[in-house]
Amino acid sequence: MARYIKPTLNTKFHIDFSWWQKSTNNLSADLRTHACEQAREAYDQRDPDQPGTFDWINPDTGEVFNLDLLWHYIVTHCADDPDFINDLTPLTTGIFRVFLANNNTPLTPVEIHARFPKKSAATILRTIGGRRTFKGIRPVV
Amino acid sequence: MTQRKTQTAAYWQKQFTVGKKDIEFLLNHILESTRLFTLDELATVLVKQHCEAEEAATRKELQRGELYQPKNSYQAGDQLVFPTLEFALGTVISTRAGYHPDYETFSVLTVEIENEKDPREFVAEFRQPEVLNIGDESSLAGMQGLLTPADLFKANRSAIRNKMQAALDNHDQFVNFYEQYFLKDLLTEFHEGLFNIVDAAIDINQTPLGVDQLISEMGLNDDQEITDVLRFSVNYRLAEDSRFHDVGPKGQVRWYLERLEPPEVHQLPVRLQPTNGQTYNSENFDDEILELITDIDDETSNPEDIAPSDLDVNQVTLTLIYPHWRAGSLPITPKTEPLFPISHYNPVMFNFVDGRTGDTFPGWVVYNQSYIFGLREWYQKNNLPVGAYITLKRTDDPMNIVIDYKVTRNQRDWIREVQALGQRLTFQMNPQPINCKYDDLMIISDPFPETIDKLWSEAETKNLSLYHILGSIFPELSKLNPQSTVHFKTLYSAVNILRRFSPGLVYAELNKHECFIPMNHGYWTFDPSLVEK
Numbered sequence: 232m233a234r235y236i237k238p239t240l241n242t243k244f245h246i247d248f249s250w251w252q253k254s255t256n257n258l259s260a261d262l263r264t265h266a267c268e269q270a271r272e273a274y275d276q277r278d279p280d281q282p283g284t285f286d287w288i289n290p291d292t293g294e295v296f297n298l299d300l301l302w303h304y305i306v307t308h309c310a311d312d313p314d315f316i317n318d319l320t321p322l323t324t325g326i327f328r329v330f331l332a333n334n335n336t337p338l339t340p341v342e343i344h345a346r347f348p349k350k351s352a353a354t355i356l357r358t359i360g361g362r363r364t365f366k367g368i369r370p371v372v
Numbered sequence: 373m374t375q376r377k378t379q380t381a382a383y384w385q386k387q388f389t390v391g392k393k394d395i396e397f398l399l400n401h402i403l404e405s406t407r408l409f410t411l412d413e414l415a416t417v418l419v420k421q422h423c424e425a426e427e428a429a430t431r432k433e434l435q436r437g438e439l440y441q442p443k444n445s446y447q448a449g450d451q452l453v454f455p456t457l458e459f460a461l462g463t464v465i466s467t468r469a470g471y472h473p474d475y476e477t478f479s480v481l482t483v484e485i486e487n488e489k490d491p492r493e494f495v496a497e498f499r500q501p502e503v504l505n506i507g508d509e510s511s512l513a514g515m516q517g518l519l520t521p522a523d524l525f526k527a528n529r530s531a532i533r534n535k536m537q538a539a540l541d542n543h544d545q546f547v548n549f550y551e552q553y554f555l556k557d558l559l560t561e562f563h564e565g566l567f568n569i570v571d572a573a574i575d576i577n578q579t580p581l582g583v584d585q586l587i588s589e590m591g592l593n594d595d596q597e598i599t600d601v602l603r604f605s606v607n608y609r610l611a612e613d614s615r616f617h618d619v620g621p622k623g624q625v626r627w628y629l630e631r632l633e634p635p636e637v638h639q640l641p642v643r644l645q646p647t648n649g650q651t652y653n654s655e656n657f658d659d660e661i662l663e664l665i666t667d668i669d670d671e672t673s674n675p676e677d678i679a680p681s682d683l684d685v686n687q688v689t690l691t692l693i694y695p696h697w698r699a700g701s702l703p704i705t706p707k708t709e710p711l712f713p714i715s716h717y718n719p720v721m722f723n724f725v726d727g728r729t730g731d732t733f734p735g736w737v738v739y740n741q742s743y744i745f746g747l748r749e750w751y752q753k754n755n756l757p758v759g760a761y762i763t764l765k766r767t768d769d770p771m772n773i774v775i776d777y778k779v780t781r782n783q784r785d786w787i788r789e790v791q792a793l794g795q796r797l798t799f800q801m802n803p804q805p806i807n808c809k810y811d812d813l814m815i816i817s818d819p820f821p822e823t824i825d826k827l828w829s830e831a832e833t834k835n836l837s838l839y840h841i842l843g844s845i846f847p848e849l850s851k852l853n854p855q856s857t858v859h860f861k862t863l864y865s866a867v868n869i870l871r872r873f874s875p876g877l878v879y880a881e882l883n884k885h886e887c888f889i890p891m892n893h894g895y896w897t898f899d900p901s902l903v904e905k
Contacts, residue, residue, distance in 0.1 A: 237530075286470040286480055288495050290504045292456040293442040295470065295480050295493040303473055322655065353676060358655060372382050 238360040240352055243337035243371040246330045248287070248296040250367035259299040261366070265324075265331060266301055267315065270308035274301050287335075306334050318349050322358055323365045325349060330368065337371045377458035378419075378426045379519055384528035390539035394418055399545060399555070408552045408600055412525070415536050420521035433459045442498040442506060446481055454485070454494075456506065461486045467496070475500055549607045550717060560605035566590040567613055571629065580619050580626035580721055583607055619721040621713030621737075621770070628721060636745050637719045637736045641699035643828075644743055646672045646872045650838070652880040664860060664894060665875045668693075668814075671703035671742035672874040678706045685710055687765045689778075691811045692751075694758045694869045698821060700748025702762065704739060713770050714739040725767065726750065727776025735773065750775065757787070758865065759815030760808045778809035788816045788852065788862075790869060792823040795830070797869060799848045813861040816869070824869060831870040838881045841870050842888065846898040857895040 238244070251258040266274070277300070287298045309315045310332035316325050325347045329338065332346075340359070344352040359368045377383040398414055437451035438444075440462075446452065450464045462483040470480040478498045484491050498504065525532055540546040540553060547556045573589045574581055583603050587593050592602060607625055610616045617633065620626030654662070654677050665677050669690050688708050696702055704712065713720050720737040724746065735746040756762075756777060765774040784803040787810075791798050804817050818824055831841070845866050850856040864878045873881075882888040887902035 281473075282471055285472050286478075286493075286495070288472065288475075288498075288504070291506065292454075293440070293495045293498075293504060293506055295495050297493070300473075354655065357676060 238340075238356065238370045240340050240356055242356075242360070243339055244330075244343070244359055244368055245337040245371050246327070246335050246367045247364075247369040248298065248367065250364055250369060252296075254367070256366075258367075259301065262299055262301045262305060265309070265328060266305050267309040267312055270301070270304040273308060274304045291337075302331070305331055316347055320347075320349070322350055322354075323368075326355060326359060326368060327366045376423075376426055376430060378423045378524065380458070381528055383458065384419075384524065385531040388422070388532065388535060390418070390535055394421070395539065395543055397421055398540075402553070402555050403558075406558065408554050408604055410551045411533055411536060411540075411548075411553060412529075412551075414540075414553060415529075415532050416522055416525045418536065419525045419532065423521055423524070430459065433461075436461050440494065442495050442504055443501065445479070445497050452483065457485060460488075462492075465491060470495060475503065547608055549604055549611060552604060554601070554604055554608075558601070559608065560592075560602050562590070562592060562605075562609075564609075566592070567610070567615070570610065570627065571615060574616075574627060574629050575632075578632070580628040582620075583610075583625050583627065586610075586627060618715075618718050619736075620715065620718075621720045621722075622715050626721070633719075633721075634736070634745065636699070636701075637738060640738075640741045640743070641701060641745070643695040643699045644701060644741075644872065646874070647838075650873065650877050652874070652876040654876055657876070657879065660894065661860070661879050665879075666707075667691075668861065668864065668875045669703060669705045669707050670874050671705050672872065673705070673876055674874075675706055677876060687763060689761050689763045691814055692756060692758055692760045692762050693814070693865060694816065694818075695872055696743075696747075697751060697756070697758045697818075698825075699743075700745065700751060702744045702747065702764075704737065704742040704744060708744075708764065711764050711766055711773060712737045712739075712744065716740070722771045722773060724750070725772050725774045727763070727765070727774045728754070728779075732772070735775075747775070754808070755805075756808055757804075757806070757810065757815055757817045759787075759810040759812075761810060780807060780809055782807050788849075790816050790818050790824065790866070791820065792827050795827070796844050797824075797827060797848065797866070799845075799852060799866070801852055811861070813859045814865040816865055818869075828870055836871060838867065838871070838873050838877060839885060841867050842878070842881060843903060845870075846888070846896075847900065850898055855895075855897075857891050857897050860894045860896060863896065 248258075263271070281300070283300055284297050285300050285303055286295045287302065288295055315332060316328045320328065326343055329343050329346045340352040340356040343355050344350070359365060360370070377387070398418065401414075401417055402409060434453055437453045440452040440454050446464050446467065448464050448466055452462050452464065454460050454462055462485040464481050465484055466482045467479050468482070470478045472478075476499055479496045481494045481496050482491050483494055519527070540548065545556055547554055547559065569590055570586050573586065583606055584598055587598055587602065587606055590606070592606070610627055611618065615630055616627050617630050618625050619628040619633075654674060657677070662677060665673050669678060670693065688711060690702065690708065702708065713722050714737055716739060720739070722735050722737060723732040724735040725732050733746065733750070735744055737744055754777060761778050763776045763778065765776065767774060783806055785806045786801045787804050787806065788799050789802045789804070791800070802817070842863065846858060846863065849858045849862055849866060860879065860882070863882070864875045867873050867878055882890070882896060885904065887899050887904070889897045889899060891897055
């Protein structure tokens with residue numbers, strides 16, 4: 232098991248897809264809870280020849296993760312919706328959506344707070360910087 | 373951008389170890405310099421050594437396989453070096469066509485990485501370099517602009533220090549006194565009988581003495597300038613002798629006698645001992661309760677829940693709670709800490725200056741256990757009740773802290789009085805002579821603390837739960853108010869008569885049970901019919 236490194240307000244976090252691969256949680260099922268109606272419709276009515284998954288590429292490493300195509304539809308359809316992340320969004324859901332909206336570009340708790348000001352950067356750090364991993368959000372190693 | 377492993381936090385925090393070769397290197401370094409080194413200095417020297425070792429190894433590693441480039445084409449069996457995985461070697465085991473709605477065609481390699489259980493996938497034949505942050509720069513040229521060993525140490529200080537400290541402490545040749553390290557064979561020799569002179573000197577003065585004064589008393593300097601190595605040697609040997617304790621703040625060594633210290637300085641007073649295994653999660657606490665937690669300023673609260681004072685704050689006012697009233701102590705919290713001389717290693721002896729009389733008396737900062745000790749007589753002398761506002765002020769001398777309370781004209785106020793009734797606490801409003809300002813929600817007078825002690829002892833023995841205690845005192849407190857409501861601060865103050873619970877715990881427990889019903893502005897009411905059996 233990886234050793235725990237205490238993150239700080241300046242530590243970059245992202246969604247670690249390898250966590251989802253090893254987890255009993257299902258990313259595809261989780262993504263459906265984040266998709267707006269428009270994205271779900273576009274996804275359900277897509278060309279039948281289009282694959283159901285796509286290869287997400289980590290721009291910093293070139294590593295590839297095969298994700299449900301719904302991810303791509305959410306990034307392209309929901310990210311600009313002002314209600315995608317609002318004051319009523321629960322904390323962990325909001326943080327996950329921040330990464331979903333920016334296609335999983337790594338961010339520090341301070342940068343997350345700038346996009347999701349409901350809670351302070353310190354509270355965000357306490358939430359995602361502990362030993363328990365929420366929705367695969369982990370420090371970038 | 374490609375990084376050497378010594379340029380990454382992951383290396384220093386996870387992989388870095390201090391091995392035999394490192395120890396040998398450090399021994400020689402001190403021997404050649406013949407001076408004291410701080411842990412930070414030794415660590416920086418070792419970080420530099422590791423960086424230089426990688427410089428040589430990197431060139432060797434790159435010869436093991438082809439440098440991975442996303443734009444290139446690869447086949448099964450190809451050996452690739454991945455700079456972003458700390459130059460790990462990987463073998464391509466298969467390739468497939470990749471798909472991304474936004475990108476031109478590309479392929480995906482499945483790669484077995486050395487020392488990893490599961491294979492990973494990487495992009496290849498990728499023709500849109502603007503999408504990626506790696507590419508042609510993934511070469512040695514991309515490694516320019518490296519952080520210096522000092523910068524690397526600064527960025528990973530805590531992890532490197534912990535590993536260094538553990539390694540040096542486990543080696544019998546390294547000796548240290550606080551932050552400074554030296555070699556045992558290089559210590560100044562002197563007769564142990566001289567320590568009796570040190571004992572007598574402190575006893576006669578009845579005050580802590582600095583090492584330079586003790587060296588003079590021991591006659592070790594022969595009227596010559598005292599060297600750092602001599603100071604270190606005396607400090608190191610005194611620290612090894614159980615008769616002597618350093619009671620100075622950070623950066624000052626002041627030796628005192630163990631037998632002159634109050635036992636509460638080394639043993640957390642029983643009334644301050646937190647109830648075992650109790651934690652809470654403040655994630656869902658609203659701003660109102662976080663403000664109350666900051667206002668209460670309990671040392672057992674999660675530090676991040678208390679808004680800290682400015683470091684240069686000159687005065688702090690806090691409310692006296694029952695456990696500290698009984699122990700003769702005050703909490704060290706983010707709010708009070710900046711005022712006190714502290715040491716991470718030892719209790720610090722300082723002087724309280726009575727704000728009323730100007731008299732001084734000894735106080736102790738027990739930083740590791742988060743309390744200030746030495747106030748029992750002062751509380752008694754001034755008839756201060758639980759809930760009294762206590763003021764702490766800086767002076768020009770950091771070793772002198774003024775303690776005061778807000779005086780009022782002697783008046784009789786109707787305040788809560790606690791009494792033991794059989795096996796439980798009971799409260800009633802009684803007129804009491806009060807000579808200080810206080811928090812109306814937290815004030816509790818206790819005319820017979822010894823009888824309350826028996827109930828406290830029983831609560832500890834029976835390991836009474838917070839829920840049980842709240843259920844027994846809530847009806848008692850609600851009787852004192854025509855609306856039958858009780859403020860959160862009153863509940864917290866009363867609960868802590870019987871057992872030690874942080875305000876966060878009390879709030880979390882109130883929220884957990886239906887029988888406790890929140891009203892507005894921090895008030896709660898209690899419905900006995902909803903008590904869980």
